[in-house]
Amino acid sequence: MPSQDILVIGGGPAGLEAARSIGDLGFKAILVEKRDRLGGTPDEAQYAALTPDLRSAEEAMNEMIQAVENNPNVDIRLSSTVVAAEGSVGDFKVTVKNGKGEEVLNVGAVIVATGFQHFDPGRETQKYGYYEYEDVITLVDCEKMLKAHRFVRPSDGKKPERVCFIQCVGSRDRRIGNEYCSKVCCGIASKEAIEIRQMVPDCKVFIFYIDMRMYSYWEPQLYWKAQEEHKVNYVKGIATEIVKKGDKLLVKGEDTTLRRPFEIPMDIVILSVGMEPSKGTREIAKIFGLKQNKYQFIEAVGAPMDTVSTSVPGVFAAGACTGPADLEDSISAAGLAAMRAIKTVRENGAKKAS
């Protein structure tokens, strides 16, 4: 039977914003989240501060979660996963499974907000020895330490004297298959570099990069701030190898503007890992038959003028499930997806009335 309810899949920033917007506009949203709590990747990966404003991730996400929890029009289903779907625009029958069993939800439109996962730097190549050296970590591992207010060398708990970031790990890489720029890593590395300099003022921080991609206001907010106020050192040329030398990591690369090789000892090496479609994104795409691009993200078929419509009418996608996105992108797309979904179910209601 045609329905005016809207299903939102995923309880991260995009899903929360979509559900809240639908509820605020007087329509019913059913928010399905596979974890037992809302908040998505910022919560699951324990982000410390958000990029670019360095606001506490926990505080910001709690605000979004509360807005949804306090919204009478949003029906939240935790620990639930979508396992099957049939029907078409205006009348989808979506099977949702939880610990108690399965339930078929009848909805008029669907918003997919299943997000991304961080690139696993040990998966494709062992170039940087992520699984070999304890002191080689990722942006995500670094977030956890920053959140715990304890930034130390993982191998021995000592205060680091030098730390470097290596950019573009798992992004812009034809061999790995992720040819795209992950968009946020330059900003996040700069943000974490600022936080490290604040937490451990004696620690020298380097960022080895190919291009610094600080679009829009991130340039002054993060890049210039890191360099000018926090004395973070940017060096053009990313390291190729990491070799253990005593209790240090010898980082080998080329300083391209000087055209000289460098071999610099570091205490901690942070790999700026990029974004890939999450397992959930890939599964939901299959369940709904959504067209995916060559990187397995859900394709926004009307992009760039329509950033939320998928290949299936009535199914919209928002946030990092469509490709690398920052919070602003995700939140903006979620609002748009909510609007498009409501338009869809209202037309459906009108049809129903006639």
Next chain:
Amino acid sequence: MPVDPKQIRAKDKVVVDGIELTSEWNRMFDQRPVFDYGIDVLEKIAEIPGAESIAWCYQCAQCVPVCPVNEVGDYGPRKIYRRLQFGIDLLTDDELWKCTTCMNCLRVCPKDVNMINIMPAVREEAVMEGHVPAELQEVFENTFEYGNPLGESPRKRADWAKDAGVPVPIMKEKKEADILWFVECYPSYHPRGKETSVALAKVLNALNVDFGILGTEEKCSCDSQRLAGERGLFEEFAEENIKTFSKYKFNKILVTDPHALNAFKKEYPKLGGEYDVVHYTTFLAPLMDKLEFKNTLNYKVTFHDPCYLGRHNGEYDAPRQIINSLPGVELVEMWRCRQNSFCCGGGGGGMWLDGFMADHVKERLSENRVKEAVETGADVLVVCCPYEISRFEDAVKSTGNEGKLIVKDIIELVVEAMGV
């Protein structure tokens, strides 16, 4: 441990089978890898008040192609930043003295890395630590002792006026004048400078300008010494000049030297001396129709914009107006003109570092500029900064262009056209 400076510098001379290798190749004889960044040094330099912006460089490298020193050697703010990041201490590094503060880098820098503030600040620190090229130190001492960088007797400062053939009133006698003409050192002592001073005196007389000079009371404005790191000397002399100015009544200060213009406009107000100050080209440009020209010159000329008149103080048009008002003079521009004018090498202490610079550059900036002037097909290279006339005349000789190009101050052309 910072990297050894020698490590990233090519060897002075490498000869293989009798052939001297270029710097590109002789670098191969040095150790190439960099084993550490010594960023403490960058932080230390950026902490010097005035030098903060050196740490803002993001290596876009726009400064390098417009840096005149890079044209004849290997230089530019971006490279200074990189060396600092490598732990090479700018305070003891030769790189500190290669900048002429011509300001062409700042013109194009998107990050406001300001060498005009950085250079004097860091050099001041180096001077205090005693790291100064010997020839520059001698100039500082001359200035301190004699009131001028040439080491000439202060009593002879106004001697040129005796032979001017026109009245050159001294303020000490006159007390009051519409225009106080600050002659400055090179126009007071240098043989070619004196000739331009005489020419300017003739023009001022022809225009019935009510003017006076300070004569032996005048002391070097020291702007170039300041930019070369001697802020103490600058301030001491500024205070004396301000005291001297206060003894007399005048409406405007007229300067021959764009470096003095810069000092009076930008630095003296900080020390309590605020004046209406004007370069002689700016002063004369609107008065040209009041002059009578007896001679047609038949010159094809090109004009060199002084860094401290143009980029530093925004005057590009007045000299051109003067040139264009002279009968029979055709002006052809060099391609590096106006905002992109090429430095003569004299600013920021460069005037007194030619010996030092010879070890770092393939030719003098003045030589590079003279070649450009010759290429335009001009007979005369017209200048309006007292540093330039001697620098360019030397360069005409050293580049073998004698007979092809002569160097004249703009005021000499005016006098020649007037036939006085």
